[in-house]
Amino acid sequence: MNAEHPTPNPPRPSLLRNWLSLTGLVVVTGSLFSFFLLFFLDTLAHFSNPYIGILTYFIAPGFLFLGLCLAAVGALRARKRLGASAGLLPKLVVDLSRPRDRKIMGFFIAGTLLFLLVSALGSYHTYHFTESTQFCGQTCHTVMQPELITYQHGSHARVACVQCHIGPGAEWFVKAKVSGTYQLYAVAFNKYPRPIPTPIKNLRPAQDTCEQCHWPKKFVGNLDKTYNYFLGDETNTPFAVRLTMKVGGGDPTHGPVGGIHWHMNVGNKVEYVAAKLDQGTWIADPARQSIPWVRVVDAQGVVTEYRTKAFTNAIAENQVRSVDCMDCHNRPAHTYQSPNDAVNLALSLGKIDRNLKWIKTNAVYTLTRKYANETQAVQSIATHLAGQYPNEPRIKPAIDAVQEIYRNNFFPEMNASWDKYPNNIGHKDWPGCFRCHDGKHLTADGQRTIKASDCNTCHTILAQGRGEELNLLSPAGQKFKHPGDEVDGACNDCHTGGL
Ligand code: HEC
Ligand code: HEC
Ligand code: HEC
Ligand code: HEC
Ligand code: HEC
Ligand code: HEC
Structure with a gap:
């Protein structure tokens, strides 16, 4: 054997045959599989769950990327090791006359196309997903809960958050993503203000949001x-x-x-x-x-x-x-009803029986107390009202109604309620x-x-x-x-x- 004259085109040792790269490839395969599975679930099954969106459009692509990185790092290390131990590494020669090279080329092209397709699909859906009411309203559950719940009870419950908060056009889209990144940080490190202060600084002018739907020239x-x-x-x-x-x-x-x-x-x-x-x-x-x-x-x-x-x-x-x-x-979109307004409404709808003596005063009283959290509030409301009306069956539905008012309008975790938002x-x-x-x-x-x-x-x-x-x-x-x-x-x- 003559070391000076290696045989032309020796079989290239596969750079992927190392633990790191193999782990990477397993991760890539797993994440591709999960992506497609979740993607089909998401499109076919119409879940309304923000977490499936996060899994599909953030976590799965994240793992795909991680897997690719692992495989690449493994390959680079293998290459370096080979180069160092053998002192030389055969040059990369692609010879399409060889069936092996043709096969690899075919895999490479198909893989690239698949990757491009998946990333196009993925980024399109990631874009839509980050613009969805689910993403804005449910991802950071506690933080956005007051806004989401009041929104669901408002006259704009079918208008997406982004139509008022971002509006059309690339400039505000970018601004929103930049401030969104900061908000992600604030939520992750528990640095957000409670309640979220308003008026919102740099809220997009109404001309570009409200007036897209409400024609300002319309005569009412x-x-x-x-x-x-x-x-x-x-x-x-x-x-x-x-x-x-x-x-x-x-x-x-x-x-x-x-x-x-x-x-x-x-x-x-x-x-x-x-x-x-x-x-x-x-x-x-x-x-x-x-x-x-x-x-x-x-x-x-x-x-x-x-x-x-x-x-x-x-x-x-x-x-x-x-x-x-x-x-x-x-x-x-976010009306936090005051105790007085909410109880007036419940009385006028008959949810609270107006023949219960002093019920207006008592119901409003329970809603103006300070509570540490929702569980405590709901319990105290029940105890207080039940105590005021012993042996009175009509108090049960009234208690339910007052508790419902509390849940829909008071958010002690975020310190959000009618008195914080003029x-x-x-x-x-x-x-x-x-x-x-x-x-x-x-x-x-x-x-x-x-x-x-x-x-x-x-x-x-x-x-x-x-x-x-x-x-x-x-x-x-x-x-x-x-x-x-x-x-x-x-x-x-x-x-x-x-x-
Ligand atoms: C019809 C338009 C509209 C829609 C739809 C809408 N908002 Fe708002 N939102 C507003 C306006 C107007 C304000 C108050 C701005 C101010 O006072 O500066 C506001 C305020 C807020 C605030 C600040 C705190 C507060 O309670 O006032 C947050 C957070 C918020 N919205 C989140 C959301 C989320 C999440 C959604 C979707 C679930 C949503 N908004 C849907 C118009 C809208
Ligand atoms: C995507 C379209 C859309 C956008 C954007 C929008 N609205 Fe509306 N708005 C509606 C619809 C639909 C209704 C319900 C009409 C109905 O019930 O007759 C409505 C109802 C209203 C009403 C009457 C009901 C009420 O709550 O008193 C007001 C006031 C109103 N919108 C103000 C605003 C303001 C202010 C903004 C901007 C922050 C805004 N809208 C943004 C579609 C929109
Ligand atoms: C000076 C205060 C004021 C301004 C500014 C104003 N509105 Fe109003 N708007 C009112 C009041 C008051 C009502 C009566 C409804 C009520 O009492 O809740 C009303 C009613 C409405 C309604 C309901 C009409 C209906 O048929 O039910 C819509 C929609 C509306 N405004 C949209 C807008 C939009 C969009 C703008 C901005 C281009 C705007 N308003 C600016 C005070 C204002
Ligand atoms: C000096 C204090 C005071 C002023 C100022 C005042 N109110 Fe009142 N208001 C009361 C009291 C006290 C009641 C009785 C509350 C009750 O018995 O439930 C009341 C009751 C009401 C009620 C019926 C009860 C309810 O559920 O809201 C309305 C409506 C009302 N006021 C509107 C107004 C309006 C509008 C103005 C301004 C033009 C006004 N008030 C100014 C003290 C005041
Ligand atoms: C600058 C315009 C304006 C003037 C002046 C005005 N109001 Fe009003 N008033 C409104 C508007 C707008 C509403 C509707 C609020 C809403 O839809 O929540 C309203 C609502 C009311 C209500 C129902 C209150 C509620 O929110 O439950 C009463 C009662 C009332 N006004 C009495 C008066 C009296 C009494 C005066 C004179 C002292 C007066 N208003 C002067 C604009 C005005
Ligand atoms: C930022 C100050 C400001 C606010 C807030 C405001 N207005 Fe006005 N409004 C004015 C001014 C200024 C005029 C013009 C008065 C004049 O010419 O003397 C006016 C005029 C009016 C007029 C008479 C319009 C005409 O026909 O000439 C009405 C009605 C009115 N406002 C209702 C309201 C109502 C209802 C609200 C609350 C929802 C409101 N305004 C809030 C400043 C304001």
């Missing part, structure tokens, strides 16, 4: 709304208010401009600065609950500024925000419209306040009271008869959700 006109209440007295006296809500519209080509949707920035632009007094100085109000300065630019370009007497600061233009849908409809749509429990329409914002000459600050401009009260009183409709509007005593002051001074 008047809405007829009835609010049912029960007073906190012995007989849970019913009281109702029927309002004509003057929603109107904002675009002259589609109907008269006026009413509440006049603000929609189609013809006019309404801007404001949110600031609050902190020990004598004005600081920015991130919650946007205190608005001392407002500017209107009308269709003709006429500018009018309004400010409260106390606010004398100069305006930094970068602090000015334009009113959009979210300044009024900030809870379109709702800007009205003015009863939160300042809402009265942040600007409180009659205290004056023009520069001090002559005029923001109009629409009396009770019949945004809505007229058609009927109010109970029983027969509700049939006495007055189209021109009635004066509000506050139940009990005549009251003075802003509604939300007294009404905070627990009353």
